[in-house]
Amino acid sequence: MFINPYAGRLDIKPVKSNFHIHAGTGPGTCGAYEIEPVIEAYRDCGYGALCISNHNLLTDPAPYREKYGIALLQGYEYTTREHLLCLGSPAFTPIPQDVIFRPGRDGLEEGPFGPVHRKRNVENLQKAIDDCKSAGGYSIICHPDCHVWGVSRDVIDAVGGYDAIEILNGLNTSDTYDHILSKGLLKWCTGSDDFHRWWHLGVCWNMIYGEPTEAGILEAMRSGAMYVSKGLSLQRLELSDGRIHVKVMGGDGFEGDMEYKFIGKDGRVLKVTNDTEASYRIKGNEAYVRLDVTSPEGWKLITQPVYDDAFFTEK
Amino acid sequence: MFVNPYKDCFEKKPLKCTFHTHAGTGPGTCGAYGIDDVLALYKELGFDSLCISNHNLYTDPAEYEKKHGILLFPGYEYTKWEHMVCLGTDKVLVPHPETMAPLEDPVTPYQAAIDGCNADGGFPILCHPNWPVEWALSKGFLSSVHRMRAIEAHNGSCGSNAWDHVLSGGRLIWGVGSDDFHRWWNLARSWNVVYADRDKPSIMAALKAGAFYASTGLALQGLTLDSDKISVEVINPNDYRDEFNFKFFGADGRLLKEVNEETATYRLKGGEKYVRVEVMNNAGRKLYTQPVYDDEYLSIEE
Numbered sequence: 001m002f003i004n005p006y007a008g009r010l011d012i013k014p015v016k017s018n019f020h021i022h023a024g025t026g027p028g029t030c031g032a033y034e035i036e037p038v039i040e041a042y043r044d045c046g047y048g049a050l051c052i053s054n055h056n057l058l059t060d061p062a063p064y065r066e067k068y069g070i071a072l073l074q075g076y077e078y079t080t081r082e083h084l085l086c087l088g089s090p091a092f093t094p095i096p097q098d099v100i101f102r103p104g105r106d107g108l109e110e111g112p113f114g115p116v117h118r119k120r121n122v123e124n125l126q127k128a129i130d131d132c133k134s135a136g137g138y139s140i141i142c143h144p145d146c147h148v149w150g151v152s153r154d155v156i157d158a159v160g161g162y163d164a165i166e167i168l169n170g171l172n173t174s175d176t177y178d179h180i181l182s183k184g185l186l187k188w189c190t191g192s193d194d195f196h197r198w199w200h201l202g203v204c205w206n207m208i209y210g211e212p213t214e215a216g217i218l219e220a221m222r223s224g225a226m227y228v229s230k231g232l233s234l235q236r237l238e239l240s241d242g243r244i245h246v247k248v249m250g251g252d253g254f255e256g257d258m259e260y261k262f263i264g265k266d267g268r269v270l271k272v273t274n275d276t277e278a279s280y281r282i283k284g285n286e287a288y289v290r291l292d293v294t295s296p297e298g299w300k301l302i303t304q305p306v307y308d309d310a311f312f313t314e315k
Numbered sequence: 316m317f318v319n320p321y322k323d324c325f326e327k328k329p330l331k332c333t334f335h336t337h338a339g340t341g342p343g344t345c346g347a348y349g350i351d352d353v354l355a356l357y358k359e360l361g362f363d364s365l366c367i368s369n370h371n372l373y374t375d376p377a378e379y380e381k382k383h384g385i386l387l388f389p390g391y392e393y394t395k396w397e398h399m400v401c402l403g404t405d406k407v408l409v410p411h412p413e414t415m416a417p418l419e420d421p422v423t424p425y426q427a428a429i430d431g432c433n434a435d436g437g438f439p440i441l442c443h444p445n446w447p448v449e450w451a452l453s454k455g456f457l458s459s460v461h462r463m464r465a466i467e468a469h470n471g472s473c474g475s476n477a478w479d480h481v482l483s484g485g486r487l488i489w490g491v492g493s494d495d496f497h498r499w500w501n502l503a504r505s506w507n508v509v510y511a512d513r514d515k516p517s518i519m520a521a522l523k524a525g526a527f528y529a530s531t532g533l534a535l536q537g538l539t540l541d542s543d544k545i546s547v548e549v550i551n552p553n554d555y556r557d558e559f560n561f562k563f564f565g566a567d568g569r570l571l572k573e574v575n576e577e578t579a580t581y582r583l584k585g586g587e588k589y590v591r592v593e594v595m596n597n598a599g600r601k602l603y604t605q606p607v608y609d610d611e612y613l614s615i616e617e
């Protein structure tokens with residue numbers, strides 16, 4: 001049976017969220033600016049949920065919660081050759097010394113876009129995923145299979161139990177996402193600014209249909225009640241009479257023709273429509289159908305899959 | 316005869332430029348941050364040239380230019396209902412500059428500002444024609460104003476339809492990319508790559524000749540016209556993937572050809588007044604080329 005993760009959710013006002021932010025200039029941090037001005041700028045830009053996710057450093061957001069009145073998840077970016085966002089829990093998995101993240105130092109080799117860490121450590125990555133999960137957290141594989149810090153496909157294939165992958169973080173890595181889904185693993189997709197400097201702010205975010213609290217955000221993210229946006233907003237995504245009906249608008253309520261691309265198993269493009277809305281008739285053998293919508297100026301929106309629950313073995 | 320404005324461009328090291336920046340927090344300014352802070356970030360991002368273009372307010376760039384080592388054009392943004400970056404002039408020609416209230420006759424003062432900018436050797440750029448709604452600057456208005464040199468092809472919204480409207484009327488104007496910087500989240504969303512030497516007269520001459528393109532992240536590697544064949548080559552400097560969506564547009568915004576490939580070509584059939592190209596990657600990053608145009612149909616308005 002096909003399941004729509006947005007069913008019954010779209011009446012909730014979505015919370016604009018980004019969980020991949022490097023901020024703070026104290027010892028061990030990797031930010032360029034202090035945490036407070038960064039949170040303030042995100043709040044001014046309309047965000048209601050954030051996570052300060054520094055490299056291998058857990059940040060306690062408690063002092064900022066009251067001051068800024070937005071949901072702040074506790075977390076960090078596990079960082080070796082593989083990067084993983086660990087959100088919504090106090091879990092922190094130490095990094096073995098020989099694969100620790102040391103930009104510009106030893107242990108590097110030439111990659112196609114500059115130096116990359118030589119050593120992989122799949123076991124420790126799996127441990128970070130497991131530690132996060134057992135502490136009630138949510139883990140996201142970062143910038144998979146792309147340039148310098150990409151988590152390669154063989155590593156992604158070797159681990160399990162994570163919740164989502166970043167599909168938009170500078171690049172669109174939807175091919176890796178389709179690879180994961182097509183193996184019968186139901187994982188969600190997220191978008192990130194990977195904020196380090198001001199020009200990263202507000203490039204790509206998640207709209208989450210949940211209560212604007214830490215618990216509400218995590219609950220919605222677990223059930224896939226969210227979408228990735230780079231400027232567009234979801235108005236409708238319904239599954240009725242065997243059809244998926246979808247409508248997307250510009251961020252400021254602008255209605256115009258967009259390219260709606262319906263994507264199925266193995267990344268196959270099932271249908272492309274250029275219109276103000278679109279629909280797709282499910283044939284039954286798709287395994288999943290997800291949407292990648294693009295406006296003429298390059299604004300985007302990526303939905304979670306509407307999926308056949310009989311196909312997915314890991315949920 | 317078809318003319319390629321990029322002829323002889325690709326030997327030059329391209330410059331990264333933006334001409335639509337609001338900054339400064341003093342009286343009458345419209346910025347959110349100090350000019351020094353904003354310029355320091357553009358400099359760090361590799362920009363060679365920009366313009367502080369505050370609403371109805373001239374900002375003297377001399378002291379900042381020296382301090383930041385970035386080429387700063389004088390200019391301002393003409394701001395009523397209709398907006399225009401008047402690049403390369405220090406004279407604010409706006410009736411009642413203290414207000415942005417719409418005018419009963421929008422054409423006459425707008426035309427005076429265009430002519431004043433041109434008289435100073437400047438480059439008037441019609442702004443965001445589809446903001447806040449599509450055709451915010453109506454076809455009637457676009458047809459009534461003359462001698463503007465450019466239009467924002469990308470400034471949050473896309474200006475392609477208004478650009479095509481002007482081009483299809485036989486008037487050659489160039490397409491510009493602007494981030495319309497007000498807040499950090501506008502920074503470097505869209506810019507121009509200009510084939511010029513690194514000095515202001517050379518940049519201004521290149522702008523007037525259409526020797527530049529608008530980008531939101533992609534880089535043009537080549538655009539050639541070989542008898543009747545237009546060839547376009549593009550890269551994304553941050554990616555190893557090399558497939559792009561190329562759209563060739565002609566008069567009235569008609570889509571002449573669409574290709575998903577590494578490079579693309581278009582064969583002129585004859586009768587196209589112009590052909591311009593928009594390229595996009597799968598993450599929504601774009602570039603907009605200037606038109607390759609038939610000089611029997613299109614010319615820069617004198």
Ligand SMILES: [Zn+2]
Nearest residue numbers: 077083142149
């Ligand atoms: Zn990372």
Ligand SMILES: [Zn+2]
Nearest residue numbers: 020022077194
């Ligand atoms: Zn990061």
Ligand SMILES: [Zn+2]
Nearest residue numbers: 392398442443
């Ligand atoms: Zn404006």
Ligand SMILES: [Zn+2]
Nearest residue numbers: 335337392495
């Ligand atoms: Zn402006």
